[in-house]
Amino acid sequence: MKYRLGGSLRRTLLSKLQCPHCWNKFPVEDVLWIATHPDLRGDPVLSPDDPIRFLPSRFTTSGAALDARGSTCQSLACPRCHLGIAPVLLEHHGRILSIVGTPSSGKSYFLTSCVWQLRQRLGEAFALAFSDADPVSNRVLASNEQQLFLQDDPEKLVFLEKTQLEGSAYDSVQLEPGQATNLPQPYLFTIRPTSQHVNARGAARLTEVLCLYDNAGEHFLPGAENPLSPTTQHLARSKNLMFVFDPTQDARFRARLRGVSTDPQLGQSARAFRQDIVLLEMASRVRLHAGTPADEKLRQPLTIVVTKSDIWKSLLPNEDICTDPYLIDQREEGGFIGVVDKSRVERVSDQLEALLAGIVPEFVSAVRDTALRVLYVPVSATGVSPEIERSSGMLKVRASQINPWWVTVPFIYEFSRWGKVVGSSRDAGAITAETHATDGA
Ligand SMILES: Nc1nc2c(ncn2[C@@H]2O[C@H](COP(=O)(O)OP(=O)(O)OP(=O)(O)O)[C@@H](O)[C@H]2O)c(=O)[nH]1
Ligand SMILES: [Mg+2]
Ligand SMILES: [Zn+2]
Structure with missing residues (x-):
């Protein structure tokens, strides 16, 4: 499947992927991003020190998500356990x-x-x-x-x-x-x-x-x-x-x-x-x-x-x-x-x-x-x-x-x-x- 994961990040991605931490299977469009702005801490599934995970609505022209404070994000997370997903697992x-x-x-x-x-x-x-x-x-x-x-x-x-x-x-x-x-x-x-x-x-x-x-x-x-x-x-x-x-x-x-x-x-x-x-x-x-x-x-x-x-x-x-x-x-x-x-x-x-x-x-x-x-x-x-x-x-x-x-x-x-x-x-x-x-x- 060709999926546009924000901006110009065009790749042939899998339609579903499996989280290597909790083994949850989920559609690729549900993958979360990890906020980078220092104010956005306190993820409810992880800890008060962990950056918030979110489903983005805004992207940079190069395809990276922007968090609620407008900071550019790079890393992805599982929608269930909120732990990191290596980008290669999308493909x-x-x-x-x-x-x-x-x-x-x-x-x-x-x-x-x-x-x-x-x-x-x-x-x-x-x-x-x-x-x-x-x-x-x-x-x-x-x-x-x-x-x-x-x-x-x-x-x-x-x-x-x-x-x-x-x-x-x-x-x-x-x-x-x-x-x-x-x-x-x-x-x-x-x-x-x-x-x-x-x-x-x-x-x-x-x-x-x-x-x-x-x-x-x-x-x-x-x-x-x-x-x-x-x-x-x-x-x-x-x-x-x-x-x-x-x-x-x-x-x-x-x-x-x-x-x-x-x-x-x-x-x-x-x-x-x-x-x-x-x-x-x-x-x-x-x-x-x-x-x-x-x-x-x-x-x-x-x-x-x-x-x-x-x-x-x-x-x-x-x-x-x-x-x-x-x-x-x-x-x-x-x-x-x-x-x-x-x-x-x-x-x-x-x-x-x-x-x-x-x-x-x-x-x-x-x-x-x-x-x-x-x-x-x-x-x-x-x-x-x-x-x-x-x-x-x-x-x-x-x-x-x-x-x-x-x-x-x-x-x-x-x-x-x-x-x-x-x-x-x-x-x-x-x-x-x-x-x-x-x-x-
Ligand atoms: N002679 C010999 N001893 C080995 C070999 N591999 C491991 N050992 C010994 O076996 C012991 C246990 O090895 P580990 O790899 O720590 O065992 P484990 O299965 O990971 O153990 P847990 O982490 O407790 O589950 C160590 O004291 C090693 O020195 C081997 O190829 N030859
Ligand atoms: Mg061991
Ligand atoms: Zn997971």
């Missing part, structure tokens, strides 16, 4: 990929290593530009990346804080007057073909917005979800549920691994959670919010991200789970497309499923009961065990030793399902170059 649907798992399973390390590697590698290996769609809302993740990968002193022991259950990583809004609701902050990225991509001419149409969340593991435990803290409702909107399974949280795995690793997480006193129960809880929340019957398998693919593979890699001796399973398909007509070696990824998945079935059979049964399409992916966010820092007693990793394995595979495999941006070893040839520019690129 491209956000794809939510949810990361689920028990406390300490390794979700934050996985997300941080994955985003860091996507930034480094998508360009050279897939001709895709991966960038922050909203640098302000991505700042916690950016600071985690800095902590692990951009240390001046390579010998420094580094760590990521446990994800908080509430506080600065969440936004408090009053969806009902007088009732504070806690919403998790989304991380938003755009993925766009570069000029080297075989489909560079269709770059605007093929641009995707990725929407990720880093919940505290406690949010996924049975009984934790409540209407005033709907922190996991992204699950029902997720295009791919990524369940982070941590072998070090299972006593049977720990017993098998003590002979092969000295990782402190294998100690007798390590925390243990029933990961099969948390998986089933996740499935029931998805069904509840999506309105699907209790006995129906989930429609979206389920990726079991088996973390901390640096500890347990020797249990899968016949597979290389360290070097990335990617290839490049160079085209005669110009450009290239990055290809994921699906056969290799699926062979590893089958072997990993068989390994887990032998040690944690109830977890594998729960997975089979939950989803129709399942992929098991081994990852290590650090490539090395943490050590206990003497002075603090905390688990930390030496910055120079961090070397993640396969952390981008769950994402790149998912991207290969979207068509035209990432190929797979089975159908890369089927992706043909666009012959006409769809965006003047």
Whole structure:
């Protein structure tokens, strides 16, 4: 749809968009603007310090809204929760990929290593530009990346804080007057073909917005979800549920691994959670919010991200789970497309499923009961065990030793399902170059 969002701001906008904070879907013409005049403070849904959100009637010639005091505004907000809407969401649907798992399973390390590697590698290996769609809302993740990968002193022991259950990583809004609701902050990225991509001419149409969340593991435990803290409702909107399974949280795995690793997480006193129960809880929340019957398998693919593979890699001796399973398909007509070696990824998945079935059979049964399409992916966010820092007693990793394995595979495999941006070893040839520019690129 061509919509004129004030003045001369002419773009092909979506007719409806989804807020990444409260998941409300609304027509694009209902989007609010954020006042900039200092007198216009005290938004009723946010706080007395927040600028008022409003539906504009006056615009500048360049298409920006004017607030009630005549100041020029730049930023947009959701009509329901009043939180910021990145402008790119007016043109491209956000794809939510949810990361689920028990406390300490390794979700934050996985997300941080994955985003860091996507930034480094998508360009050279897939001709895709991966960038922050909203640098302000991505700042916690950016600071985690800095902590692990951009240390001046390579010998420094580094760590990521446990994800908080509430506080600065969440936004408090009053969806009902007088009732504070806690919403998790989304991380938003755009993925766009570069000029080297075989489909560079269709770059605007093929641009995707990725929407990720880093919940505290406690949010996924049975009984934790409540209407005033709907922190996991992204699950029902997720295009791919990524369940982070941590072998070090299972006593049977720990017993098998003590002979092969000295990782402190294998100690007798390590925390243990029933990961099969948390998986089933996740499935029931998805069904509840999506309105699907209790006995129906989930429609979206389920990726079991088996973390901390640096500890347990020797249990899968016949597979290389360290070097990335990617290839490049160079085209005669110009450009290239990055290809994921699906056969290799699926062979590893089958072997990993068989390994887990032998040690944690109830977890594998729960997975089979939950989803129709399942992929098991081994990852290590650090490539090395943490050590206990003497002075603090905390688990930390030496910055120079961090070397993640396969952390981008769950994402790149998912991207290969979207068509035209990432190929797979089975159908890369089927992706043909666009012959006409769809965006003047
Ligand atoms: N050996 C090893 N340990 C890891 C790896 N990734 C994370 N860890 C350790 O696992 C612990 C928990 O990691 P986090 O990423 O904070 O776990 P989380 O799932 O985000 O936990 P919550 O925020 O409490 O939900 C940390 O002490 C890390 O050192 C890995 O790839 N290998
Ligand atoms: Mg965390
Ligand atoms: Zn909203």
